[in-house]
Amino acid sequence: MGPATLVFWIASVVALAGGLGVVLFKEPIRNVLSLVVVMLSLAVLFLLLSAQFVFVVQVIVYAGAVMVLFLFVITLLGPVREQTTVRLPWQVFISAVAIAGFAGFLVAMLRGVTYRAPDAGDPLLPLFGSVQAIGLGLFTDYLFPFELTSILLLVAAIGAIYLSRGPRARGPK
Amino acid sequence: MRFLDASTIQVGGEQLDVSWFLLLAAALFVLGAIGVLIRRNPLVMLICVELMLNAVNLTLVAFSRQLNNREGQLFALMTMTVAAAEAVVGLAILVDIFRVRDLEDIDELSELKG
Secondary structure, rough: OOOHHHHHHHHHHHHHHHHHHHHHHOHHHHHHHHHHHHHHHHHHHHHOOOOOHHHHHHHHHHHHHHHHHHHHHHHHHHOOOOOOOOOOOOOHHHHHHHHHHHHHHHHHHHHHOOOOOEEEEEEEEOOOOOOHHHHHHOOOOOOOHHHHHHHHHHHHHHHHHHHOOOOOOOOOO | OOOOOOEEEEEEOEEEEEHHHHHHHHHHHHHHHHHHHOOOOHHHHHHHHHHHHHHEEEHHHHHHHOOOOOOOOOOOHHHHHHHHHHHHHHHHHHHHHHHHHHOOOHHHOOOOOO
């Protein structure tokens, strides 16, 4: 077992442990910090898959900015207790059945995957996954979706500002 | 130790099986789905949705590497953008709700009154 395999297993185990933490911890701040652990180990896996730019974006934007946003909201809202009573009957049972079915479906689907042959070219070229390759894709073939995401971000920012101004500032109903 | 039809990638002189990346992504996605279904705190449900989106990103990047194709990475970046927008709007809605009442259970939001 060489170093790459070792890195993969360590990162996977850490990611799964973080995922369990996201689901099981009772205090929201621990959920968020577990999610940061998951994201950082996924970033390691991205680097293992030679996706350098996605790795950097994952660390800076996701584990940095988005998670800080979650932490800000948690500090703003204060501690929230979570009710353990379930109002709907059979809710846990139905959830368990749905999850088991979904997991079985995923595994069955993964077992049936037949891989397409890789595209031409050497993936170990230094350009693969670099900023040049990503930028070239974003500004030539995928220019239109790229511009659409900028509109999406603008709409999201305006919506967030509007929502967080409070009901009084929005004027009479 | 091969689970699926073989598709290995070369990483640092070693053969890694892409299917293990896909299995890890599936496991994380299922964990996120469990969280969305069993947790009652809306904030934690949002966090679990983020976990699911991250798992999808891992799948996209793994296929991008296996197919030697950059489009998977482009899609992963788009997913990150959408996830950021979703988090911002969802958190703003939560802050707005918490301003009106102290919410402990997502089921308390079953009526459409402000």
